[in-house]
Amino acid sequence: MTKLLEVHNLKKSYTTRNRINQVIRGMSFTINTGEYCAIMGPSGSGKTTLLNIMAGIDDADSGSVLISDEDIVQLSKSEMTLYRRDHIGVVYQDFNLIDSLTVKENIALPMHLEMMEPEEIDESIESVAQQLGIKHLLNESIYEISGGELQRAAICRAIINKPDILLADEPTGNLDSKSTEDVMKCFTKLNSENGITILMVTHDVFSASFCKKVIFLRDGDITHEIERGSETREQFYKKILTELDVQGDY
């Protein structure tokens, strides 16, 4: 497997009025193409900050984030925006769908940025919507569908341009258990069938148990990581719980 994402000695701190808060302290790890990885850790461990830096939404103080050998930390703001458009798909906890657009228009948005032909856009949308089970909802307003469906629409939007990597920030944080399972099955399907590399930040052990690898963070650094290997999801679920128990995080 080839290396897709390489994070090397990444550091990030926030300065408040009275003190400097070191959120990420020289973090390094690698994600290979086709991997399906969860990042777990307690609140304040730097999960979301790490994801935001990898998505180019936040800046790093130092270190490098190489995606397909391109160091995104070195890119200017506008270069990063264009890079994100072409190479990274992001799914957020609160869906971040635009309420003035229909489900279909929301999904199509990244393709319009690329000035693709309407026929090509329609074809792609139908294909991903079919795969994630929301084809019948394409012409609905986003106020008319459930949370799970909204998140699946957001996933469709994130993958429509075939990004190099799909980043997800607590994608099931706002969902009930049934919707959580639906969304996680979608991720699994995208990873296994389409070979999409997925990196997901989550608190939720159940969600993390769908992944092939889990990286644990604490106080801005990686403590350790575990691989699922040939274990079933249920076995991996128990393994994650045990790890968290050992670390005393939960």
Next chain:
Amino acid sequence: MNHKTMYMKMFKANYRKSLLLFICNAFLISVCLFFSTLTFNNGYNNTQAIQFVLEQNTQFPTGFVFLFAVFFIPYSHISYNTQKEKEYGVLETIGIDNSSIKYAVVLDNALIALSTLAAGLLLGTGYSVLFNKTFIKHIYPESTAGSLSIKGYEVTALIIGAIYFVTILCIEVYISGRTVKKLLTDERKAKEGHSPSKLLIIIGSALIIGNIFYIIFFYNINDNNALILCYFLIALGMLLILYNSLYFIDVLREKKPKLYYADILHLSDLRYRFSNNKKIFILTICLIGLVVYFQVFSFAVARSTQSYTTANNPFHVMYAEFSDENYPSTEELNELARNTDAEIVKTAEMPVYFDRSSNIVVSSDTLNKALGKDLDIRHGECIIYSQYSLDDGYRHEDKFGSTYSIMTDKLNLKYHIKSVKYKVLINKDMTPRYCIILNNKDYNDLISKAEEHYSMQYRIINCASLKQSERLYKTITAKYDMDANGIISSSKYINMALGEHMSALIILILSIMDLMIFMLNLMMIHFKLLANMDSDKKKYGIIHKLGFTEGEIKSTVQKNINTLMIWPVIIAVIFGGTLIIGVMRFAKETWYTTVCVIIVGAAIIIFQYILSCLYTKYYTRKLME
């Protein structure tokens, strides 16, 4: 932290919003005071021209700005409170009771209202003083107009106070009726609106085009009802198109999907938020339409006043000489002219008789001689000259029978009307209505039988230049003390100067009004955009995360702001422009008015576009913060 401290902290956090509300409303109140001062200030009465112009031209603007205040003040306060609703909801969830919140809301709004009223009155006083000390003093140096009018202050304070009272009362009632859930919920939902109808768009377009065509080419100024009906139908047509304009977006999406998707954020915003913006869209059309109408009206009136004054004063100087008074002979006049550096190029005497209807009666012989006419009138006949042109832009409903009667205590003479001519024969100051031209014998017969004091002689003088005529006129009126003796006289130069001053004052007052309407409209749009700021911030945050560059976001914001700022202005220019062109058509100023509409309209659109670009910069910066 007690309630008071908490409210103070909240007030501080919302300081910028409060300041904006304060500035906008203080400005509006100052405008109200300025216009009510113009309307109610008795100090202007000592200058007849100012009083006339103000009486004719300030009542509408005054009424309008107060009417605008009736809508804008509640609107701005409601927008201000809507933005804070969530905070009130949070306070209620942590256990602060509704009455405490109501108290805080009322106190907040009342404090803003009071400080705004005080600042507005102070600012308005400044405008009034500045207006009197500069413009009025410059145009009418002889004016002693004061700047303060107690009645103006009373009217402004009373009306604005009442508006504030009702507004705060409504807000208080509104907050009482809101549940915690409602306060916390963002009720803004995208509305798809009704299904647009192609048929209604066609009907709307036909109504607009047909009526504009009618106004420009066929409208008769004497038919007021037709004009009102036309504009009602045009307004109806515009509403039909506006309310169904989503049709165009649907067509674009269907027929040209690439174009639609290339601008999807802007077009979807139009589609889903149209119902949110249509009121402000229509209001902007009305306000800017008024700006165009009144600005062009002031220019067109200035021009028609100039041509009207020229037409109504065919001679440089005229005055009446009574037989028992001592007036200068032609030789003495020439002597006076030499002393005042004036050259008399024509002078004539024209004996006239004033009848009971205040019309002058002249013999055809003297008239032919004095004015170089060639009228032939037989015994028992008369020709009537109406002292106006039929197409002077005013309504004339004079009706003549077959005879004209001249009655005195002893006489009742009737003359057959040979013809009625609509033309100014002598200066209008000298005879406000008609000149009755009689056969020479009939005239002599009338004079011999009539009371002597109704007979007089008009002196007609033309000089080499208008400026010279002014000097000569002033010298004659001073030497023979005509004003004190109540002798009617007329000077073309003075009438033209008076017309110019009045035109300048009309242009000035209407320009001030237009500028203020323009600024008030901008304030309204600003409040509207401010109310949408939070949801826009969220939306543009999302699309930035999706990969939209700042430039692309700015371009979308620009289009959205243009929708509110430019398109209604373009429609308003067309609407206001056609109205004024139609109105001025019978004043023979169609082309001049059309040129003014094009210039004023283009200036407003360009200015609005510049403002829109600047505003986009400001708004984008706020969104990106």
